[in-house]
Amino acid sequence: MLTAQRNPDKDAYIFQGQPVTYQEFDATVTKFASKLSEWGYTKGDHIALVSGNSPLFMIGLYGALRAGVTVIPINPTYTADEMSYILKNGDVKAVMTMDVFMDKFEHMDQCLDVYHYFVADTGTGIDLSSSSLSAKMKPFARTVGEGRLDFSGPSIDDQDVAAILYTSGTTGKPKGAMLTHQNLYSNASDVADYLQINSDDRVIATLPMFHVFCLTVCLNAPLVNGGTVLIVPKFSPQEVFATAEEYQATIFAGVPTMYNYLLHTGKDQAQARSFRHMRFCISGGSSLPVALLESFEKQFDVRVSEGYGLSEASPVTAFNPLDRPRKAGSIGQNIKNVKNKVVDELGEEVAVGEVGELVVKGPNVMKGYYKLPEETAVTIRDGWLYTGDMACQDEEGYLYIVDRKKDMILVGGYNVYPREVEEVLYKHEDVTEVAVVGAPDSELGETVISYVVPKHPSLTEEELNDYCKDHLAKYKIPSRIEFMSELPKNTTGKILRKNLRELLAKS
Numbered sequence: 001m002l003t004a005q006r007n008p009d010k011d012a013y014i015f016q017g018q019p020v021t022y023q024e025f026d027a028t029v030t031k032f033a034s035k036l037s038e039w040g041y042t043k044g045d046h047i048a049l050v051s052g053n054s055p056l057f058m059i060g061l062y063g064a065l066r067a068g069v070t071v072i073p074i075n076p077t078y079t080a081d082e083m084s085y086i087l088k089n090g091d092v093k094a095v096m097t098m099d100v101f102m103d104k105f106e107h108m109d110q111c112l113d114v115y116h117y118f119v120a121d122t123g124t125g126i127d128l129s130s131s132s133l134s135a136k137m138k139p140f141a142r143t144v145g146e147g148r149l150d151f152s153g154p155s156i157d158d159q160d161v162a163a164i165l166y167t168s169g170t171t172g173k174p175k176g177a178m179l180t181h182q183n184l185y186s187n188a189s190d191v192a193d194y195l196q197i198n199s200d201d202r203v204i205a206t207l208p209m210f211h212v213f214c215l216t217v218c219l220n221a222p223l224v225n226g227g228t229v230l231i232v233p234k235f236s237p238q239e240v241f242a243t244a245e246e247y248q249a250t251i252f253a254g255v256p257t258m259y260n261y262l263l264h265t266g267k268d269q270a271q272a273r274s275f276r277h278m279r280f281c282i283s284g285g286s287s288l289p290v291a292l293l294e295s296f297e298k299q300f301d302v303r304v305s306e307g308y309g310l311s312e313a314s315p316v317t318a319f320n321p322l323d324r325p326r327k328a329g330s331i332g333q334n335i336k337n338v339k340n341k342v343v344d345e346l347g348e349e350v351a352v353g354e355v356g357e358l359v360v361k362g363p364n365v366m367k368g369y370y371k372l373p374e375e376t377a378v379t380i381r382d383g384w385l386y387t388g389d390m391a392c393q394d395e396e397g398y399l400y401i402v403d404r405k406k407d408m409i410l411v412g413g414y415n416v417y418p419r420e421v422e423e424v425l426y427k428h429e430d431v432t433e434v435a436v437v438g439a440p441d442s443e444l445g446e447t448v449i450s451y452v453v454p455k456h457p458s459l460t461e462e463e464l465n466d467y468c469k470d471h472l473a474k475y476k477i478p479s480r481i482e483f484m485s486e487l488p489k490n491t492t493g494k495i496l497r498k499n500l501r502e503l504l505a506k507s
Helices: 002-006 022-038 055-066 080-089 099-111 140-145 181-194 212-224 237-247 256-265 269-273 290-300 373-379 418-426 461-469 497-506
Strands: 011-015 018-021 046-050 070-074 092-098 116-120 137-139 161-166 176-180 202-205 228-231 251-254 280-283 304-309 316-319 339-343 356-361 384-393 399-404 409-411 414-416 431-441 445-454 480-483
Touching: 002 022, 011 022, 011 055, 018 022, 022 055, 022 140, 046 055, 046 080, 055 070, 055 092, 055 140, 055 212, 070 080, 080 092, 080 099, 092 099, 099 116, 116 140, 137 140, 161 181, 176 181, 181 212, 181 316, 202 212, 202 237, 212 228, 212 251, 212 304, 228 237, 237 256, 237 269, 251 256, 256 280, 256 290, 256 431, 280 290, 290 304, 290 418, 339 384, 373 384, 399 418, 409 431, 409 445, 414 418, 418 431, 418 445, 418 461, 431 497, 445 497, 461 480
Parallel strands: 011 228, 046 070, 046 092, 070 161, 092 116, 116 137, 202 228, 202 251, 251 280, 280 304, 445 480
Antiparallel strands: 011 018, 161 176, 304 316, 339 356, 356 384, 384 399, 409 414, 431 445
């Protein structure tokens, strides 16, 4: 690790109050890589990483990469069935995990071809000595402790697959996006350069590390330039405020849901002041409602730079620049070495202001989907990655995501983009969260349905409809508004419209 040679005594990460220098981190990574090699894992083998935010994830990830092994990060909250599909489809030979997750593997191991489980002790007192998998288990700490510091690893080519990231599977079974060493390194380096992340930065990592947003923006990008990662195991507003205050954090990255929670929790002056050292905040994962963005910036006196990315692009393709005013509602402009453009159904670039599909090209674009050549050919055409997101671009090259192509609602022949309706409802003072979906309709084809989390139980459907009439064309106004105590979300905090559509189908 070049950063360890340049800044050996600099803190690479801090976890539960314990700082670890780059020199110490590099040594641990090297020793783990040597043990993987000793246990017979060679270049191109696949190893899964099933872990919460912790040093285990970072050591396991970079140790495996140094050994030439391909890493498959998996959401640890997945059910055994969900996890089993990825482990089998991904041809996984070993798993790096924590003792608290081993019960899941007890139920599916016989269906897998896993040789070893490298298990970290979380200090919760779990006894695995009588486990049916005890013969396959290797204590992670002891494995690392027995490793060698003179391990140099195999020769690695830029085009070798470093990681396979399985998409969330919103349209079927998850697909594994194969990301090369060049994909990951180039995106980390370009993001760090674009956002001027440097060795003085302290970045809060509370987004799930298994997700590509955190992997690139909160881990790879800071580590490339010698920054310090502040590991927060699980998102909670109080923990984020405390971490920001104690370590004078300079960068926070989150999804819109996190910003919503922070905004409504951080009402007192002390909590708002905990962000006083922040150079900027980063939002991604889904569109950040303009009303939320502006309220957050006002309350915390910090700039929020919204960007865009997807797993297949490692993930970042665009960001609002920091050296000029950002545009609310925009995902920004091309980052270094990456091109975005908006095209029609024939792949031709559309005029400024027109809506089309966003396509991207650059060294960050995936090699393809694992074992899915036909899906790859549909998604990557002439070197351009077709994102499935509808967007438009202004005269200055700022991009705006309109919505997912598949989420567009067709009402009586008119296109309705859910985000447009959501933006209006978010501006209502008594709305906390909102999601919009389409429902089949015999006369109009589809109608607009809104799911709303109110701030006060007294809020009525009639009141919101009257509000919408002042801000939306008639065909865009929700035909029905359902109130909920909370909206369904995945582990990264992204609102799941798919779940709402399923709920709607059952009603």
